[in-house]
Amino acid sequence: MVPPSASRSARRPRERRPPKPLDKARLNELALAYLARFATSAAKLEAYLRRKLRERGWEGEGEPPVSALVERCVEAGYVDDAAYAHSKAGSLRRRGYGERRVDQSLGAAGIGADLREEVRGTASEARQAALALARKRRLGPFGPPPADRQAREKQIAILLRAGHRLDIARQVVEADTVAGLEVWAEEVD
Known part of the structure; x- marks a missing residue:
């Protein structure tokens, strides 16, 4: 039997897969998950979504609908700056x-x-x-x-x-x- 310490050193570090690029559905899920965890302002939500787009990329058609998504969240009452x-x-x-x-x-x-x-x-x-x-x-x-x-x-x-x-x-x-x-x-x- 191989001692546990030896088996750990023999293992190669796992390579992380790069995260999937965002599409409209994933962007929406990301926004809702963020809103479920944090009270935030519309500007902070938009900055968060734009940062995630920079990190993961955009797979959808056309420009990412960040502003429209934030506006929908405000209209639905999920985001209330006041x-x-x-x-x-x-x-x-x-x-x-x-x-x-x-x-x-x-x-x-x-x-x-x-x-x-x-x-x-x-x-x-x-x-x-x-x-x-x-x-x-x-x-x-x-x-x-x-x-x-x-x-x-x-x-x-x-x-x-x-x-x-x-x-x-x-x-x-x-x-x-x-x-x-x-x-x-x-x-x-």
């Missing part, structure tokens, strides 16, 4: 990201400027997001007091990189108590 934008913006805010980072993320997903403006949060939501990040990263009153000016500036920089405005970042870092910061975050403008 719902995606609201969901993604809320998720990012709960994780502690500021409006600038939310706007960048939605822009990268192909959401138009008018829809990004529509989902822009209120001032209270921006403060709540900063509070969530401060709590998670132990900034301001949630952690030990900054030892010096440089430590305070590092905490402010963390909030700025997360997309928060400078005035919000300073307010969070310079707050004396958690209770005071929570009251500030709840204020309605």
Whole structure:
């Protein structure tokens, strides 16, 4: 009997067959499988399908109907940019990201400027997001007091990189108590 380690080394690596080129039916299946797994925007779905076409090629007649397929998915309600934008913006805010980072993320997903403006949060939501990040990263009153000016500036920089405005970042870092910061975050403008 041949030891298992010897038999593995004696085997040749399996050669992978190249994937079949796409046709209309396969492209449709690919789109539906992607939509079943991910919430997405129309632009992201189109980019995904175009990438798959570059990787696998096109076997069908004429040009691949990517735009028409995406449009059918939008009309059928499988893709809803407004719902995606609201969901993604809320998720990012709960994780502690500021409006600038939310706007960048939605822009990268192909959401138009008018829809990004529509989902822009209120001032209270921006403060709540900063509070969530401060709590998670132990900034301001949630952690030990900054030892010096440089430590305070590092905490402010963390909030700025997360997309928060400078005035919000300073307010969070310079707050004396958690209770005071929570009251500030709840204020309605």
